Amino acid sequence: MKKLFYAMVPALLLTACSEATSNITNSPTPLYAATANPIQPSLTAASNTILVTGPLTLSRNDLFPITKKQEYLSVVLTNGKYFEDWSPGPLMGRNWKGEFQIQLSNENGEVKSAVELNGYFNDEIVFNSFFDIDFDDYNGDGNIDFTIGQYASSNGGIFKLFTLDKSGRIEELPIKGHHEIFMSGTGRYSTKLAKNKLGFSSTFYDNSIGKDVIQSFVWDGKEFVSESKFDQPITDSDYDVSNLELPLPKGWNLSTGDRFNASITDENGVNLGSVVTYPYADDFDFKFYKPDHSETTSEEAIETPIGSGKLYTLDADNGTAASGLTGTHDVYFAVIPIQDKIIYVLEFSKHDKKAATKKQFVGLLNGLRLKK
Numbered sequence: 001m002k003k004l005f006y007a008m009v010p011a012l013l014l015t016a017c018s019e020a021t022s023n024i025t026n027s028p029t030p031l032y033a034a035t036a037n038p039i040q041p042s043l044t045a046a047s048n049t050i051l052v053t054g055p056l057t058l059s060r061n062d063l064f065p066i067t068k069k070q071e072y073l074s075v076v077l078t079n080g081k082y083f084e085d086w087s088p089g090p091l092m093g094r095n096w097k098g099e100f101q102i103q104l105s106n107e108n109g110e111v112k113s114a115v116e117l118n119g120y121f122n123d124e125i126v127f128n129s130f131f132d133i134d135f136d137d138y139n140g141d142g143n144i145d146f147t148i149g150q151y152a153s154s155n156g157g158i159f160k161l162f163t164l165d166k167s168g169r170i171e172e173l174p175i176k177g178h179h180e181i182f183m184s185g186t187g188r189y190s191t192k193l194a195k196n197k198l199g200f201s202s203t204f205y206d207n208s209i210g211k212d213v214i215q216s217f218v219w220d221g222k223e224f225v226s227e228s229k230f231d232q233p234i235t236d237s238d239y240d241v242s243n244l245e246l247p248l249p250k251g252w253n254l255s256t257g258d259r260f261n262a263s264i265t266d267e268n269g270v271n272l273g274s275v276v277t278y279p280y281a282d283d284f285d286f287k288f289y290k291p292d293h294s295e296t297t298s299e300e301a302i303e304t305p306i307g308s309g310k311l312y313t314l315d316a317d318n319g320t321a322a323s324g325l326t327g328t329h330d331v332y333f334a335v336i337p338i339q340d341k342i343i344y345v346l347e348f349s350k351h352d353k354k355a356a357t358k359k360q361f362v363g364l365l366n367g368l369r370l371k372k
Contacts, residue, residue: 028354030102049083056082059189061133065295066144070107072134073147073164075100075117075368092153097126106166113168120160120172122179127189132293136194138173138200139219142166145173146180151190155205156177156184159191174223183211192291195276196260199224217258222301241275244306244344245369256329264348273348280342286312286335293317294331302334306344306368309336313358318351329353332361336368 059075068162078097085091100117118125135144143166149159149302158180158276161173175181183191184205198218206213216227240259248254251267254275264273278284291295296311312333318326338344348361 008164022166051081052077052096053079054059056096058100059131059133061135063144066135066352071112071168072105072107073132073146074103074105075127075344076103088114090129090154091126093128095126095128097124097288098125099100100125102162102170104164104170112146113170115170117148120148123150125150129189130215131187133190134187136192136195138193138195139163139224140198147190147193149183149186149191151188152182156182157186157188158182159186161193164271175217176223176225181215194261195278198279199227201261202355203304240277240342244275245367245371246275246364247367248364272350276345276347279341280337280340280343284335284343286310286338286345290311290314290333291316292332297330298352302362302365304334304336306370307336308337308346309334311362316349330357332358334361334365338370 011163051238056077057074058077059071063069063071063073066230077096078099078101080096080100082096084094086093101114102117103114104112106112132156133146133148136144137143138145138161143163145161145163147159147161150159152158155191159182160168160180161175163173164170181202182204183202185203192336193202193244195201196216196218199216201214201216203212205211217224218227232235241262242259243257246254246264248264249266252272254262255265256262259277261274263271263274265271284349287296290312294316296312297315298311300311302309302311312335314333315328317328329349329351330353333344334348335345336346341364346365348357348364350357
């Protein structure tokens with residue numbers, strides 16, 4: 001009797017396994033299945049390398065806070081490999097190399113438009129981390145612009161500047177005489193550029209002179225050109241950062257990057273904010289200029305010695321999703337237009353939510369003067 005019982009056990013187990021297997025549902029349709037095959041990894045001869053065919057997303061960015069559309073802008077590996085290299089070096093760690101696309105998709109993962117990223121860079125593209133894309137509008141056309149970069153050297157990275165128009169088309173914004181922008185001290189794969197009146201500025205470290213060099217570019221209607229080659233004055237000399245007087249506490253400093261932006265640092269060299277100028281416009285809308293990963297929680301009218309304006313309080317993330325930092329802090333922006341001349345935007349934050357920080361910023365605004 002015992003022998004018969006033991007003989008039946010394997011048969012029962014096999015029957016149960018067979019029934020369990022038949023009840024497993026199919027895997028959900030992968031993201032971007034409408035345009036690409038599912039990921040099919042396979043180990044190569046090198047044990048730390050996996051071949052990848054199909055979409056693998058390195059950066060996925062929700063556009064709703066900016067465009068109010070349920071869309072995502074992503075950087076996707078469509079064909080290539082994943083490998084790990086833990087030897088000391090600039091790309092130490094996890095790496096994805098191969099063919100990449102910038103894709104615009106809807107909330108269901110259906111790709112609406114895409115461009116091949118590899119054609120914009122001379123060398124093979126490799127990313128060694130997930131990352132967020134920083135958005136802004138650098139030429140004032142109302143479309144969102146963004147940078148995508150690659151590691152270049154210990155001094156910095158190279159970046160291409162793209163735009164996404166209202167029809168969903170993704171294309172490069174040309175910079176005359178520059179195949180790409182070389183910048184130091186930025187995010188590796190996307191960074192927000194310092195905006196000036198009609199464009200942006202960037203900084204890189206020049207080994208030959210041992211100093212940082214600032215490049216300024218302005219939009220001429222068709223492309224960005226170096227400011228030194230722009231044949232029209234780009235600001236009234238009475239209304240730029242150098243003519244703005246901002247009394248600061250002892251030890252604090254206002255460091256001018258160029259004529260259109262400056263940074264505010266405390267006695268320990270910690271950055272507390274900035275002063276940036278924009279072209280005067282009656283319909284200037286701060287929502288197109290506010291930082292990503294933040295929400296406006298308060299908007300109020302203010303009076304300053306240089307004119308009336310608005311004070312915005314933003315609830316900002318302590319870090320991007322890729323950084324792993326959680327929580328939020330308050331950031332304050334004062335927008336002060338000078339009629340038909342220029343718009344000053346002052347930013348201030350101590351990465352906290354204390355009422356005393358806002359009070360201190362208002363005190364600084366009450367000391368503003370225009371130098372003549």
